[in-house]
Amino acid sequence: MKLFSQFSARAPNRVFVSILLGGLSGICYSLLIPLVLSVIKDGDRRFDEVAAAPTHLFGLEIANAPFAAVFALVCVFILVARTLSQIMLTRVAIDVASDLRTRMYARIANAPLPALERIGAARMIAALTTDVPRIVLGARMMPDLLINIVTLIGMLGFLLVLNSDVFVFVLGCIAFGVASYQIPMLFGRRHFIRARHGFDGLQESIQGLIHGIKELKLNDSKRQAFFDDVLMAHEHQVRSSEKAGHTLVRAASNYGDLLSFFVIGSILFIFVNYHLVSTPELIGVIMALLYITGPVAMILNYIPQLTVSRVSVQRVAKLFEEIPAESIDTVQEPAAQWDCVRFEQVSYHHQAAEGAGFQVGPLDLQIRKGQITFIVGGNGSGKSTLSKLITLHYRPTGGNIHFGEQTLSDATIGSLRQSIGAIYSDYYLFDRVLGSEERERLTELVEHYLKALQLDHKVKYRDGKFSTLSLSDGQRRRMALLAAILDDKDLYLFDEWAADQDPTFKAVFYYEILPALKRRNKAIVAISHDDRYFDVADQVVTLEDGKLASVTVRESEYVNESGATGGPKFVMRGGQDRDVVATHDATTDIEDSIPHSTEALVRNELAQLASNDGA
Numbered sequence: 001m002k003l004f005s006q007f008s009a010r011a012p013n014r015v016f017v018s019i020l021l022g023g024l025s026g027i028c029y030s031l032l033i034p035l036v037l038s039v040i041k042d043g044d045r046r047f048d049e050v051a052a053a054p055t056h057l058f059g060l061e062i063a064n065a066p067f068a069a070v071f072a073l074v075c076v077f078i079l080v081a082r083t084l085s086q087i088m089l090t091r092v093a094i095d096v097a098s099d100l101r102t103r104m105y106a107r108i109a110n111a112p113l114p115a116l117e118r119i120g121a122a123r124m125i126a127a128l129t130t131d132v133p134r135i136v137l138g139a140r141m142m143p144d145l146l147i148n149i150v151t152l153i154g155m156l157g158f159l160l161v162l163n164s165d166v167f168v169f170v171l172g173c174i175a176f177g178v179a180s181y182q183i184p185m186l187f188g189r190r191h192f193i194r195a196r197h198g199f200d201g202l203q204e205s206i207q208g209l210i211h212g213i214k215e216l217k218l219n220d221s222k223r224q225a226f227f228d229d230v231l232m233a234h235e236h237q238v239r240s241s242e243k244a245g246h247t248l249v250r251a252a253s254n255y256g257d258l259l260s261f262f263v264i265g266s267i268l269f270i271f272v273n274y275h276l277v278s279t280p281e282l283i284g285v286i287m288a289l290l291y292i293t294g295p296v297a298m299i300l301n302y303i304p305q306l307t308v309s310r311v312s313v314q315r316v317a318k319l320f321e322e323i324p325a326e327s328i329d330t331v332q333e334p335a336a337q338w339d340c341v342r343f344e345q346v347s348y349h350h351q352a353a354e355g356a357g358f359q360v361g362p363l364d365l366q367i368r369k370g371q372i373t374f375i376v377g378g379n380g381s382g383k384s385t386l387s388k389l390i391t392l393h394y395r396p397t398g399g400n401i402h403f404g405e406q407t408l409s410d411a412t413i414g415s416l417r418q419s420i421g422a423i424y425s426d427y428y429l430f431d432r433v434l435g436s437e438e439r440e441r442l443t444e445l446v447e448h449y450l451k452a453l454q455l456d457h458k459v460k461y462r463d464g465k466f467s468t469l470s471l472s473d474g475q476r477r478r479m480a481l482l483a484a485i486l487d488d489k490d491l492y493l494f495d496e497w498a499a500d501q502d503p504t505f506k507a508v509f510y511y512e513i514l515p516a517l518k519r520r521n522k523a524i525v526a527i528s529h530d531d532r533y534f535d536v537a538d539q540v541v542t543l544e545d546g547k548l549a550s551v552t553v554r555e556s557e558y559v560n561e562s563g564a565t566g567g568p569k570f571v572m573r574g575g576q577d578r579d580v581v582a583t584h585d586a587t588t589d590i591e592d593s594i595p596h597s598t599e600a601l602v603r604n605e606l607a608q609l610a611s612n613d614g615a
């Protein structure tokens with residue numbers, strides 16, 4: 001029913017017409033037997049005169065021409081109506097599948113990140129690639145199902161006209177047959193649900209096989225263990241559940257197939273001993289019962305597929321329920337200008353399947369425009385969690401985040417996010433620059449940055465797309481950086497961006513790119529373990545077990561103990577003064593670290609970038 005309501009909601013007129021056509025063709029189907037019987041029935045004088053003189057058509061002699069004409073017309077009508085009904089509902093089914101997928105895309109796009117992380121990619125992909133086609137397959141069967149049901153009803157009506165005792169008997173047999181048929185179907189459905197559940201796990205282990213193939217190839221025992229304990233365990237579960245499910249439903253549907261013959265046998269050998277049935281009536285009854293064997297078998301054969309579709313409908317519906325819509329107002333307040341992002345007692349709590357989970361905060365923090373903030377800390381100290389709070393992918397479970405005078409809320413989160421750019425460690429690289437309308441200027445800019453990031457010999461920008469993304473890890477990250485810079489946001493977050501860059505480009509990133517962005521008055525947050533470069537930071541935030549261990553800020557000018565002004569110094573804020581974390585003469589260091597021959601181009605280009613920015 002759920003399936004059907006989806007359809008009628010999508011295209012009520014088309015569904016109505018296709019049901020009408022399906023119903024009419026079912027009625028016509030059930031009319032064929034009475035029509036045939038009326039021709040061969042003794043004593044019917046209606047067409048005798050015409051029948052006496054056969055009609056000639058295309059050299060053929062046709063007896064009972066009016067009957068033949070009606071018969072042919074009914075057959076043609078069945079052909080046309082049935083085909084139209086199937087085509088129309090199939091088209092609606094395709095539209096509904098597309099709608100369902102589109103709704104799922106929208107749900108995913110509008111869902112809060114923690115919900116998506118909890119559900120996992122495997123389940124969402126399985127729903128889109130497995131459940132939706134199964135639903136559509138079930139839906140496509142509907143016209144045939146309808147035609148067969150109407151035919152069955154029509155034939156039962158014919159039996160009622162023929163002999164009411166036989167009708168009651170057949171009805172009782174069908175009721176018994178359908179009820180007893182349900183028992184194996186019920187168990188069969190349970191197996192299908194189990195198989196579908198196992199399919200999510202299977203999907204996840206297939207991803208493990210594909211993504212972990214390099215590790216598995218290097219270790220035979222690991223590969224064997226993965227095959228036996230994970231992949232094949234899921235495969236066996238899915239296989240055995242599907243086998244059991246199909247065994248039960250096949251047995252049930254064969255039982256259903258033979259039901260008509262049991263009824264025929266019962267009438268022919270038993271029923272006639274207790275009730276008066278004339279020979280013509282008996283012939284009519286048996287013909288009708290033989291005729292409904294097909295529709296009954298088809299109805300019962302469709303039920304297993306519909307059972308599978310129903311399981312998929314339930315899975316998709318459950319997934320829809322589990323993906324909540326983000327709490328965000330449709331009409332957003334426009335983002336106001338800001339100079340500083342201020343965290344006020346902000347905390348975030350990760351729920352865990354077991355134990356208390358993990359909490360970041362409560363913490364107070366300031367991230368300013370025109371400054372570089374480093375977030376440092378050991379593994380699992382909460383850096384990525386904090387970064388997702390900064391980029392507004394996680395909403396604080398406590399405290400407030402202020403962008404200048406504007407406080408993060410349902411009415412502002414959408415517009416505030418637009419001022420943020422990020423490259424996470426699990427970033428995704430698109431093969432084109434999305435969301436930019438100025439194509440000519442864009443091409444110029446892309447080419448400029450491809451050159452500046454030393455990618456121009458590898459990647460070309462043609463017809464609004466990058467020529468290739470088959471690049472090394474470091475080069476791919478540079479591509480991600482290119483896309484981020486093009487976006488021209490106010491706040492940039494880089495999660496271990498330089499981790500897989502060579503030493504030369506690492507230096508370029510810290511000493512050229514970050515300062516260039518800083519000169520553009522961007523607020524820059526970099527998660528980093530590269531303590532060699534901490535001197536470029538204006539602020540170093542150290543996390544330990546989700547709490548702020550220290551916030552170290554640099555005063556650009558400080559007066560030293562002897563009263564003279566000095567270079568940069570790191571001082572503790574909100575704690576005891578700490579020795580300088582690092583002091584650095586950036587200029588000399590770049591000269592040392594960048595081989596002139598290879599990096600001259602990059603540096604020139606980046607210098608140009610900086611001067612362009614200024615302009």
Ligand SMILES: Nc1ncnc2c1ncn2[C@@H]1O[C@H](COP(=O)(O)OP(=O)(O)OP(=O)(O)O)[C@@H](O)[C@H]1O
Nearest residue numbers: 117350351352358378379380381382383384385386
């Ligand atoms: N989606 C999540 N659901 C539940 N717990 C999570 C989730 N993400 C992270 N955690 C938990 O939060 C803690 C901090 O994780 P986080 O990724 O923020 O640390 P990190 O400092 O970035 O670590 P690393 O340096 O290893 O990347 C971890 O103990 C982790 O188990």
